[in-house]
Amino acid sequence: MYETYYNLACQPFANTPNSRFFFETDQHKEALAKLEYTVRNRRGFALITGEIGSGKTTLTRTLIRRLGSEARVALINNTRVTSAQLLRLIAGEFQIQVAASADKSVLLTAIRKFVEQQHSVGRTVVIIIDEGQCLSIDEFEEIRLLTNLETETEKLVQLLILGQPELRATLKHARLAPLIQRIVMYMHLMPMSFDDMTRYIAFRLVRASKDKPNVDFSRNALEVIYEYSKGVPRIVNLVCDNALLVGYSNDTRLIDSKIIRRAITQMLPNFDGVSTDLLGGEDEPARQELDDGRRI
Ligand SMILES: Nc1ncnc2c1ncn2[C@@H]1O[C@H](COP(=O)(O)OP(=O)(O)OP(=O)(O)O)[C@@H](O)[C@H]1O
Numbered sequence: 268m269y270e271t272y273y274n275l276a277c278q279p280f281a282n283t284p285n286s287r288f289f290f291e292t293d294q295h296k297e298a299l300a301k302l303e304y305t306v307r308n309r310r311g312f313a314l315i316t317g318e319i320g321s322g323k324t325t326l327t328r329t330l331i332r333r334l335g336s337e338a339r340v341a342l343i344n345n346t347r348v349t350s351a352q353l354l355r356l357i358a359g360e361f362q363i364q365v366a367a368s369a370d371k372s373v374l375l376t377a378i379r380k381f382v383e384q385q386h387s388v389g390r391t392v393v394i395i396i397d398e399g400q401c402l403s404i405d406e407f408e409e410i411r412l413l414t415n416l417e418t419e420t421e422k423l424v425q426l427l428i429l430g431q432p433e434l435r436a437t438l439k440h441a442r443l444a445p446l447i448q449r450i451v452m453y454m455h456l457m458p459m460s461f462d463d464m465t466r467y468i469a470f471r472l473v474r475a476s477k478d479k480p481n482v483d484f485s486r487n488a489l490e491v492i493y494e495y496s497k498g499v500p501r502i503v504n505l506v507c508d509n510a511l512l513v514g515y516s517n518d519t520r521l522i523d524s525k526i527i528r529r530a531i532t533q534m535l536p537n538f539d540g541v542s543t544d545l546l547g548g549e550d551e552p553a554r555q556e557l558d559d560g561r562r563i
């Protein structure tokens with residue numbers, strides 16, 4: 268809607284885990300490098316936890332793109348399933364043909380055969396489980412059976428599990444100790460720092476623009492975004508997307524703190540009032556604040 272106005276080719280702050288928009292903060296870069304290392308060196312099992320909306324899924328998409336055709340990847344997003352369903356999903360991702368009536372042991376055998384075949388032709392087999400916080404202890408134990416496949420020097424299945432912070436509580440369970448001992452890399456993703464967020468916003472604008480984006484965010488605007496989002500990328504995206512819409516509707520290419528506050532107020536669902544309308548509506552009372560800071 269506002270893209271042409273700001274000289275953008277597409278929406279810069281779409282909330283999708285698009286690897287083309289992957290921005291390397293220090294911790295995202297480190298997490299990606301460690302995941303890639305685990306997979307390429309066939310080390311076995313990596314775990315990433317992170318706050319809601321901190322970039323876990325985006326990380327997996329970026330990793331998959333980097334691995335390219337040398338790896339066979341099963342990406343499991345739906346973890347509200349039984350352990351048999353989970354194995355079936357994994358088999359499905361690898362396009363392994365199994366009878367609809369196949370039970371857990373049949374599924375496990377089929378997956379193992381597939382893994383060994385892939386290994387014999389030099390391909391790495393990766394199972395990525397996103398939304399790991401929804402898995403139960405039983406499912407984790409089932410998954411552990413897959414990590415048992417190994418040669419003397421390497422693991423045949425690379426298992427990457429990502430999930431929200433509560434995943435840590437599940438993994439503390441005594442029954443999962445054998446699985447935890449197999450973790451070769453663990454990281455917890457935190458929200459971005461203010462400086463990272465500033466660079467993140469600039470990066471996404473440039474990435475989405477035809478040549479140069481025709482929009483500025485004032486320093487105060489950035490501070491309000493940070494105050495509200497606490498550096499969580501998904502919330503930063505939401506605020507910035509709304510702010511661009513408010514700026515466009517107000518015919519200004521300078522996004523200042525007033526626009527940000529208005530965008531935030533209008534995007535919050537007001538369940539007791541009338542629906543929000545970003546383009547129309549009354550002006551909020553002017554705030555006494557100067558917007559003369561650094562621009563990006
Ligand atoms: N490093 C990054 N580079 C670019 N965009 C990012 C990055 N991290 C997060 N995002 C953006 O933030 C949004 C939320 O990230 P993502 O869905 O990856 O978070 P998540 O940790 O998987 O969240 P949840 O806990 O809800 O599963 C993404 O749609 C993406 O647009």
Ligand SMILES: [Mg+2]
Nearest residue numbers: 323324397398
């Ligand atoms: Mg996610």
